[in-house]
Amino acid sequence: MSSSGSYINSLSVDCVIFGFDAGDLKILLIKRKEEPSAGMWALPGGFVDPLESLDHAAMRVLEELTTLQNIYMEQVHTFGEVHRYPLGRVISVSYYALVKISDYEVKATSKIEEAVWHPISDLPALVFDHRIILEKSLNHLKEKVKFHPVGFELLPEKFTLTELQNLYEVILGKELDKRNFRKKILGMDLIIKTSESQKGVAHRAARFFRFDPERYKLLIEQGFNFKL
Amino acid sequence: MSSSGSYINSLSVDCVIFGFDAGDLKILLIKRKEEPSAGMWALPGGFVDPLESLDHAAMRVLEELTTLQNIYMEQVHTFGEVHRYPLGRVISVSYYALVKISDYEVKATSKIEEAVWHPISDLPALVFDHRIILEKSLNHLKEKVKFHPVGFELLPEKFTLTELQNLYEVILGKELDKRNFRKKILGMDLIIKTSESQKGVAHRAARFFRFDPERYKLLIEQGFNFKL
DNA sequence: GCAAAAGTGTTTCATTTACACCCATGT
DNA sequence: ACATGGGTGTAAATGAAACACTTTTGC
Numbered sequence: 001m002s003s004s005g006s007y008i009n010s011l012s013v014d015c016v017i018f019g020f021d022a023g024d025l026k027i028l029l030i031k032r033k034e035e036p037s038a039g040m041w042a043l044p045g046g047f048v049d050p051l052e053s054l055d056h057a058a059m060r061v062l063e064e065l066t067t068l069q070n071i072y073m074e075q076v077h078t079f080g081e082v083h084r085y086p087l088g089r090v091i092s093v094s095y096y097a098l099v100k101i102s103d104y105e106v107k108a109t110s111k112i113e114e115a116v117w118h119p120i121s122d123l124p125a126l127v128f129d130h131r132i133i134l135e136k137s138l139n140h141l142k143e144k145v146k147f148h149p150v151g152f153e154l155l156p157e158k159f160t161l162t163e164l165q166n167l168y169e170v171i172l173g174k175e176l177d178k179r180n181f182r183k184k185i186l187g188m189d190l191i192i193k194t195s196e197s198q199k200g201v202a203h204r205a206a207r208f209f210r211f212d213p214e215r216y217k218l219l220i221e222q223g224f225n226f227k228l
Numbered sequence: 229m230s231s232s233g234s235y236i237n238s239l240s241v242d243c244v245i246f247g248f249d250a251g252d253l254k255i256l257l258i259k260r261k262e263e264p265s266a267g268m269w270a271l272p273g274g275f276v277d278p279l280e281s282l283d284h285a286a287m288r289v290l291e292e293l294t295t296l297q298n299i300y301m302e303q304v305h306t307f308g309e310v311h312r313y314p315l316g317r318v319i320s321v322s323y324y325a326l327v328k329i330s331d332y333e334v335k336a337t338s339k340i341e342e343a344v345w346h347p348i349s350d351l352p353a354l355v356f357d358h359r360i361i362l363e364k365s366l367n368h369l370k371e372k373v374k375f376h377p378v379g380f381e382l383l384p385e386k387f388t389l390t391e392l393q394n395l396y397e398v399i400l401g402k403e404l405d406k407r408n409f410r411k412k413i414l415g416m417d418l419i420i421k422t423s424e425s426q427k428g429v430a431h432r433a434a435r436f437f438r439f440d441p442e443r444y445k446l447l448i449e450q451g452f453n454f455k456l
Numbered sequence: 457g458c459a460a461a462a463g464t465g466t467t468t469c470a471t472t473t474a475c476a477c478c479c480a481t482g483t
Numbered sequence: 484a485c486a487t488g489g490g491t492g493t494a495a496a497t498g499a500a501a502c503a504c505t506t507t508t509g510c
Contacts, residue, residue, distance in 0.1 A: 011239070011308075011319060050317065054308030078306040078321050080239075080282030089278065091239060091319075093306050162462075179464070180500065203461040204507035390489075407491070408473070431487040432480035 014045035016137035019101035098153035152211035160206035242273035244365035247329035326381035380439035388434035
């Protein structure tokens with residue numbers, strides 16, 4: 001074992017921020033303004049302050065960028081290859097976040113850097129090992145949605161069943177049967193029919209539903225397991 | 229966002245080393261000889277050297293302790309609460325490892341510290357936040373075994389179906405039906421019947437089986453999904 | 457009235473669960 | 484001969500998958 005001495009390292013967090021819009025899963029990237037790799041696209045990130053936790057640092061990065069709060073966020077993996085960053089050794093703890101783009105677009109005041117949503121099906125080259133970080137988060141998300149109702153974090157408060165189905169189809173990368181999907185999701189008793197419907201659409205208006213987190217907590221306590 | 233400056237942190241890895249023996253899931257703990265908390269039980273761990281990756285550091289800690297190599301190991305989570313360690317800020321990246329205790333007991337030359345297997349059902353108090361680190365790894369393991377054939381990493385090369393079933397029962401924390409278990413596991417075509425059987429047991433001798441990793445790779449390529 | 461998406465049940469098939477007795481070995 | 488764990492199949496219930504037509508709305 002090493003002596004009890006400490007080593008100097010830089011510690012950063014990088015955030016993979018997922019959104020869902022126009023039928024596409026997207027992530028928020030910033031265009032770097034500083035060297036190294038100025039002008040290239042990168043995951044939003046920053047150094048961890050000496051007196052903040054990792055979770056706090058990740059939240060801070062996200063809030064500074066989007067002005068959003070109460071975002072679903074989870075640590076994914078820590079990247080510590082010696083030469084992953086060209087100017088010295090930097091350890092990066094990655095987080096992924098799920099945001100409702102509809103909220104974001106209203107409030108965004110991205111102070112620092114140019115932040116743009118990119119569809120995951122068409123991503124630019126990323127700096128350093130950010131592509132790998134992204135892939136790891138994406139895989140994590142794909143596994144997560146199968147057994148936890150996190151998909152709702154990506155949709156507006158009120159959504160149609162078709163929107164929900166599209167979301168799952170995009171994340172899981174496969175088509176789902178409409179009737180089976182509705183049967184299953186409604187049978188779980190997790191989403192509630194609202195009194196509102198779409199307006200001004202050139203077809204039969206779809207009913208809006210909303211997720212019921214209280215009900216979910218209760219079901220969990222009773223041993224319920226979400227399974228898509 | 230912070231300026232591009234770096235911050236000084238200590239970075240360590242802590243290993244949750246699982247073993248299975250006498251029908252019990254166990255973890256390997258060391259008795260600390262240094263302050264702080266000398267004499268208390270702790271997860272094996274150590275500082276990350278400036279020129280080694282995180283994975284390398286974790287492997288090194290494990291090999292120094294057990295002299296084992298080619299161990300199944302996986303990063304779980306990074307703990308970064310500001311005051312988790314009393315003498316200063318230390319970030320800890322946790323890993324879990326699965327070892328075959330039967331191998332270990334032959335080769336062990338634990339050089340540094342007293343290392344003892346403790347059944348998870350009866351653990352001593354642990355230093356710092358090691359209890360939380362352990363719990364997180366245990367939960368991770370519980371989820372992992374359901375969908376990945378990692379249980380075999382905890383058993384000897386050759387094992388009986390009853391041993392395998394006991395292992396799963398202990399990890400999952402519930403009883404399994406003998407006939408259904410055998411039907412399912414044999415139906416996957418992942419384990420091979422050897423020509424050997426138990427000897428000297430006071431009942432009908434059980435057949436030994438072994439896991440076939442080549443076969444598993446092949447099945448994976450064909451889209452097979454392990455599911456217990 | 458036509459284009460476009462919403463909404464709705466039944467049948468078939470696959471998977472999971474429940475369950476009980478005979479077999480081989482050592483003492 | 485008895486105690487101990489090894490080994491085996493079938494039937495019922497549950498869950499998953501396949502599948503087509505009617506409804507509502509805007510143009």
